[in-house]
Amino acid sequence: MGTTVLDWLDERLGLKDIVAFAKKKTVPDHKYSFWYYWGGISLFFFIVQVVSGILLLMYYQPGPNAYDSVRQITYEVDFGWLIRSAHSWSANLMILALFIHMFSVFFMKAYRRPREFGWWSGLTLLGLTMVFGFSGYLLPMDELAYFATKVGLELPKTLPGVGAVITELVQGGPEIGSTTIQRFFSLHVVILPLLYIPILALHLWLVQKHGNAIPESEAAKPESERRSIPFFPNFLTKDLAMWLIALNVLAIMASMFPWQLGPQADSLAPAPEGIHPEWYFMSQFQALKVLGEVFTGKLAIVGEYLGIGGFTLGGILWALIPFYDHDSKNGRRARNATYIGLAALVGLMVLTIWGYVGVS
Amino acid sequence: MSDKRHDPAEPGKKGVSRREFATKAGVTAVGACYAAAFGYPIFRYLASPARTYAEMAAITEVPIPREKVPGPGSALMFRFGTRPTMLIHHEDGSMVCFDAVCTHLGCTVQFQPEEKRIHCACHGGTYDMNTGKNIAGPPPKPLTPYQVEVTDEQILIKRA
Numbered sequence: 001m002g003t004t005v006l007d008w009l010d011e012r013l014g015l016k017d018i019v020a021f022a023k024k025k026t027v028p029d030h031k032y033s034f035w036y037y038w039g040g041i042s043l044f045f046f047i048v049q050v051v052s053g054i055l056l057l058m059y060y061q062p063g064p065n066a067y068d069s070v071r072q073i074t075y076e077v078d079f080g081w082l083i084r085s086a087h088s089w090s091a092n093l094m095i096l097a098l099f100i101h102m103f104s105v106f107f108m109k110a111y112r113r114p115r116e117f118g119w120w121s122g123l124t125l126l127g128l129t130m131v132f133g134f135s136g137y138l139l140p141m142d143e144l145a146y147f148a149t150k151v152g153l154e155l156p157k158t159l160p161g162v163g164a165v166i167t168e169l170v171q172g173g174p175e176i177g178s179t180t181i182q183r184f185f186s187l188h189v190v191i192l193p194l195l196y197i198p199i200l201a202l203h204l205w206l207v208q209k210h211g212n213a214i215p216e217s218e219a220a221k222p223e224s225e226r227r228s229i230p231f232f233p234n235f236l237t238k239d240l241a242m243w244l245i246a247l248n249v250l251a252i253m254a255s256m257f258p259w260q261l262g263p264q265a266d267s268l269a270p271a272p273e274g275i276h277p278e279w280y281f282m283s284q285f286q287a288l289k290v291l292g293e294v295f296t297g298k299l300a301i302v303g304e305y306l307g308i309g310g311f312t313l314g315g316i317l318w319a320l321i322p323f324y325d326h327d328s329k330n331g332r333r334a335r336n337a338t339y340i341g342l343a344a345l346v347g348l349m350v351l352t353i354w355g356y357v358g359v360s
Numbered sequence: 361m362s363d364k365r366h367d368p369a370e371p372g373k374k375g376v377s378r379r380e381f382a383t384k385a386g387v388t389a390v391g392a393c394y395a396a397a398f399g400y401p402i403f404r405y406l407a408s409p410a411r412t413y414a415e416m417a418a419i420t421e422v423p424i425p426r427e428k429v430p431g432p433g434s435a436l437m438f439r440f441g442t443r444p445t446m447l448i449h450h451e452d453g454s455m456v457c458f459d460a461v462c463t464h465l466g467c468t469v470q471f472q473p474e475e476k477r478i479h480c481a482c483h484g485g486t487y488d489m490n491t492g493k494n495i496a497g498p499p500p501k502p503l504t505p506y507q508v509e510v511t512d513e514q515i516l517i518k519r520a
Contacts, residue, residue, distance in 0.1 A: 082401055
């Protein structure tokens, strides 16, 4: 019976061609293969985001009732706390997985010719994911969400001339209010997914087109000594096993440490002590804080320019790395690129930890 | 299905070994556990309002204060739990109450005093204004009646 249905479908959809293709495709197998799974793990968390986000949409109300609807989801709807907690936790885990994926790609030098567009589309996806995080953070409209968004929206204001206009357009007025929630909501559930999905499709196509890059130590070996495994079923099974681990980690985090809902945002209430952004914005936050301590008074604006300009320039240079280290023949540039990667990784980690130590 | 059975006497024949069967059964069982562990909270999450409405619908009576009662020859629409309900005050002073949902396809019906009937605009169903009996058009059943208890302060509507 099952075989008959499969044959019926195969005749019309060509399913066996896909399986035959997947069996022919191979994935390199070496001691750094572990790092190949992080793109897939990020994709898994993205799928969880889509599913749990759609479920939240069944109750969430943007606009003046935003806080109350999230309160209802968290405390009244059956298992609403779990769905919301899964959405928040998988958002954080997705960003963590993306950072691990990005650095492993960087150190494996998978940005080199012909994979430049894989690198750029990946960075764009990371950037969009962070905007997803920022826009989603406001939607419950509790105290933390309100102030985190307020601080975040102050940053574009430092751009000379257009800054204030941009902030007001994004905010939908001079202050954060229900119009802001409405705008962040449409950004979060319509505009960003519309941008994200085609870029994700391009990214996955490019991975398929160019295959997995191999680290230099593997590339140095003669072809006959390099090992590989079939994508189907071997790599896919391992990939799915990683997804299962990711699912279990998510289930444990979401149920054991449910995401909290703070008091309702009140624009007249003072900002709570020790307020800080989510961990993935902590390094920027800390850099601005440190610069703010060095450049005080009239010079404060110089500090802000230095901080924001520094991060922007760093990001641009990071994206341009394929032009600097473009092939495996250049030993010196390859080494320098690795040092740049290490410096970026250590820098981000130090600033983030320093930020948390400073807050506590 | 007999060709699928493993026969040790014919090692070359295609079939399912005990180990293969156990692995598949195990994977299926674990998969089913996961599906249940994730499916159940999602089902309960989506069904949550249904439970709230079921609680609302479980009431047995609705009091209507005297001042809300419509004048003779008119009707009051209100909710009995979640259901639209119609209290008709007839010209002769008597009061009747019906579930106001058409028994044909669920539209809300209306009282038409000049036509002396209860009418559904969707497909032209007509009911008797005194008994709720279906008298013309597609409705298969009469409207469900409610008991009306009149006291000095209020009108009490109860399930019949």
